[in-house]
Amino acid sequence: MxxxxxxxxxxxxxxxxxxxxxxxxxxxxxxxTLPARAEHLLTVAVVVLLAALVATSALTQGHGFAGPARPAGVAVGALCAWRRAPFLVVVLAAAATTAVLRLLGAS
Known part of the structure; x- marks a missing residue:
């Protein structure tokens, strides 16, 4: 073959x-059929896994801390999303925050 x-x-x-x-x-x-408790735990597990993914992506780079710029950008994006800003605004605000902080030397 x-x-x-x-x-x-x-x-x-x-x-x-x-x-x-x-x-x-x-x-x-x-x-x-799953018991109601198991369905509730699976729902909570989804939220926990997504939060862990966001935290890992926002706080680490390689095997170390990503620096303050990336978590600040994620926080600004989360704040914009929480305030129900359009998706484009959320992404641009997060990227701009990260870029400005890195430009100022906050890596």
């Missing part, structure tokens, strides 16, 4: 597996 054929076969298998996993949710939803 050539390398191209193997790549094509692997792509097809992975695509079929992904489709099967995505189809399993709606198909099994009516058959599997």
């Amino acid at each position: 050539s390398s191209g054929t193997q790549l094509l076969a692997a792509t097809a298998v992975l695509g079929a597996g992904t489709y099967a996993f995505r189809l399993a949710g709606p198909v099994l939803r009516s058959r599997v």
